[in-house]
Amino acid sequence: MPATSQSNPSRGRRTFRMLAAAITLASAGALAAALPADAHDSKHSRPLPSRYQDVQLLSFNDLHGNLEPPSGSSGRVTELQADGTTKTIDAGGVEYLATHLRQARQGHPYSVTAAGGDMVGASPLISGLFHDEPTIEALNKLDLDVTSVGNHEFDEGAKELGRLQNGGCHPTDGCYTDTPFEGADFPYLAANVLNEKTGKPILKPYWVWKKKDVKIGFIGVTLEGTPGIVSAEGVKGLTFKDEVETINKYAKVLQRQGVKSIVALIHEGGFPASTAYNYDCDAPGAGAGISGPIVDIAKNVTPAVDALVTGHTHNAYVCTINDPAGRPRMVTSASSFGRLYTDTTLTYDRFTGDIARTAVKSANHVVTRDVPKAPDMTQLISKWNTLAAPIGNRPIGYISADVPNTGTESPMGDLIADAQLAYGKQLDPETDLALMNPGGVRAGLTYAAKAGEGDGVVTYAEGFTVQPFANTVNLQDFTGAQVIQALKEQVSGANAAAPKILQPSSGLTYTLDLTKSGADRVVTDSIRLNGAPIDPAATYRVATNSFLAGGGDGFTTLGLGTNDLVGADDLAALAQYLTAGSSATSPIAPPVPNRITIVQ
Template sequence: MRLRWRKPWPVGMLLMMALAACSTVPGEEGARPSLTVKLIAFNDLHGNLEPPRLAIAAPYSTGGTVAVPAGGAAYMATAIAALKAKNPHHAVVSAGDMIGASPLVSALFLDEPTIEAVNAMGIDFNAVGNHEFDKGQAELLRMQHGGCAKYTTLVPCQVNAAFPGANFGLLAANTVKRDGTTLFPATGLKTFTQGEAQVTVGFIGLTLKATPTAVTPAGVAGLAFQDEADTANALIPGLRAQGADVIVVVMHEGGTTTVGYNDKSCAGLSGNVRPILDRLDPRVDVVISGHTHSAYVCDYGQINPARPFLLTSAGQYGTLLTEIDLVVDTATRKVTARSADNLIVQGEAFTRGADTVAISDQYPRFQKNAEIDALIARYRAVAAPLVQRVVGRLTAPASRAPTPSRESVLGNLIADSQLAATAPAAKGGAQIAFMNPGGVRADLVPGANGDVRYGQLFSVQPFGNNLVVKTLTGAQIRALLEQQFASGTNTLATPRVLLPSRGFRYRYDLSRPAGARIEGMTLDGVPLADGKAYRVTMNSFLASGGDNFTVFNQGTDVLGGDLDIDAFEAYLQAHPALVPPAADRITAIGTVR
């Protein structure tokens, strides 16, 4: 019998769940020395209920690779059910960013449909990621507990009048309130029985430590995001005392490799996850990671023999599921063997440009889960009139792909739209606008006749930010642009370059020291003066220091404005047959010293 978690869940308490399953082999009860626990994991779903039109490059039997169409919540649910059926001793977990930065069919409804769909999948835990905080902690608490309280500009409960909240537990061990308690429980336990033997798995959920620099600061006010390794290590003794035989860290932080999605070599593993792993307690058995949208399966003992745990990630958007098998000796209560594979969630073919990504007979194909398919259809029908509304025309696609200077056509186009919306004196008198690249979530590709539809705009800008105009001096703008290369997670190796509006140009030289990299700032051909005041537009995420651009906080004479997506729509409507701008406003010179 499975004991279900019941709400409300008091903050700080541990979640206890049990799954009892007896052996089906006569005379086997009590005789088997080991019990195999199956973990099923995914991460970075980002509300992708419909197939995301992505393919996995997978090995082909005769050599080379084949593109396998992947993703879609209805197919994902069937794949999860198939994995569950292989072993009654199972747990399903997500490593964060289940919601946030979602396509319109979920985002328009505050990601309620994603929570409902995942409820139907029957998962156990989700380690809270940074994007779960996109709309603030009060809205995130609503995602757990349910209800229709309004915390955003969007209206909750538009389709389901009694939003139930998540029937799985959100875990956030290192997300701490001012009173020292965690926003959500730190850990969860799940116990499996086989005859008289019993194995308990302890789960530790960790949020990205850098979350405050990745979301609107107001949404995480009063919260501290503590070190991932220190937090996990401190919790392990308590989990052991409660009977946990297996320790699983589910963490919204990750890395990248230089090999395929299911290659076990760990080749080229890099990223922020590495120093965390090297400091984790060796008693950890598995680390299920996310955040980077990269897929990998790695026996970390090949890299650090003192840390012989498995490291996994299932990529992004529900295109993969990670199947992890842990063999536990029921006498010693230790893991004696572990293995993992990333499984492609293959559901349906799709057309991409002139090419069709067909179903591959080399890999399993899953059918749609009828309940989730019907749920998605219900929300899609409500959204359809808005999604299909033509809002303008483009003469060519606008890509978010970065140029060598790390600006993009689409980022520049959005900045232009925000400048146009705030240039009138009554709207703020803006002279310059900046757009953050992380806020541009999809390319903007017009239809055959150039039509651009509202659903596409929403896919590009799903966050619902307001425009804000502030006064900054030329010196402050220079300091702001310096933060692209040396502020928090913005570094020379991983710069986050702001996308500028028309008329503003500058150069940066990576060979120069910090504080002296920005050169030649001009507005309409006139050099910016350090002591002169300029009116600058940004979205509300940046306005409060998002992406670690803290100089925005120094702005004065603040004036709020329209929603970013409304400004974009108005710009397209005001410019029939709009030609996307060139990505030539920033010049990169020099190399990293």
């Protein structure tokens, strides 16, 4: 590519006429190539712009309100070394993210920052307690230009998302500070999220970034399957359309407006062959490189789109996937929780108004914690922590060791299920069992002391990090046959390709045979409740959260329960269980994850 060729000779009409007398004008491109490297507009004595302009696209995704550095594995990334080994690096924290982004922008006058959704939702206490106003404030300070919506942007419904965009005090909690909440300085894009009544997008479908004569359009979508992973109340009155059809539709709209450089922000992702953030999935011998839903999306999105910024799966990758015309196209994701950011160079061609695809380059970078903290972010965190402290620092229980959120059956998942069973029995002594969805368990509990507490103390803030969704604990009646069917739905139907293993309360046991396929992986004859086989004809009282009670995560059978009883929120149930069942001298031990026997 002639990266030093000059462009737009019409801006210097005198130069244009002189050249026209000497050569035959075959095309504007031929003329541009004929201009000398130091071509000037002689009338105004200024240099003509280069034909090609590098535009820096900085991007990240799935921040989930993690303003403070995330702890444990959530605050580390894996780096592939030259010798093939790996090492882990502590990463994340908005104070460091701000510094890295600001440093990355230096020397790049043409720079735009975009995000791939889930900026908020499932957030730690410092943000979630205040309905994520602190995160929006932080994103404004980060100079975020645009983001797509993600599924978690709908945790509190479309009206609350509109408030985050437009500002205003919370309808029930009011204003948290003397300064009214102003909302996001950047547009949330929701091209494929329609109001059922009007059939129109609930927020802007696209946005155009402009810098002098350079313009790039952004189209934002979330995954079409959002209703299956968000509470029914959160998506009430909304329709979610196909990602590819929507992007292709608005790409045509942008083209009709003269915008030919287009980036799609897609809250859907893939699964790279390596967990290392710097794994080269395009390298020879890299194998499958990347798999998952984003592959089919990328293969079918119109070639008019020049790059795809993705998210949702919390993975890190920078890959090329061929578009429908067979041309390689960049597809990126920057992990989650602000641990990485992606730096992509888009080479804009002023002659065509399009991106020169052969010049696109991209890489993920670690948000290391060895750089100075951004003072404005430190001040923001301090302000909100001061407001949250009276609630967040309150002890709610004691543990004797770490309660990790790892494995097919996790100790943390078992503990939550036990808490919901105990709470269910308080509401109705006939409650038999509890089931907890794994995606609702956002972290484990750490034994080591944090500032202001001792070893083994569990604070409300820590509990909030584990269960931030404010789901209610619901009781419903199911037949034994329905309980068996629900367990089989863990590994079949919508969950066949990516199983979602429910966390069982104490007393429920069964075998999961991974050598088999589909629903057969749940061994029916092995299912026991307190040692007795589940009776298909009997009625069982089951405690779940409101998300599962609505059939979420592909558990359609759990949406068919009867004799509903809605209790308090699930965090309150966990706090009550820890408070009643532990003390400083008698802490709760982590449950042994032996309720599911796994055959491999």
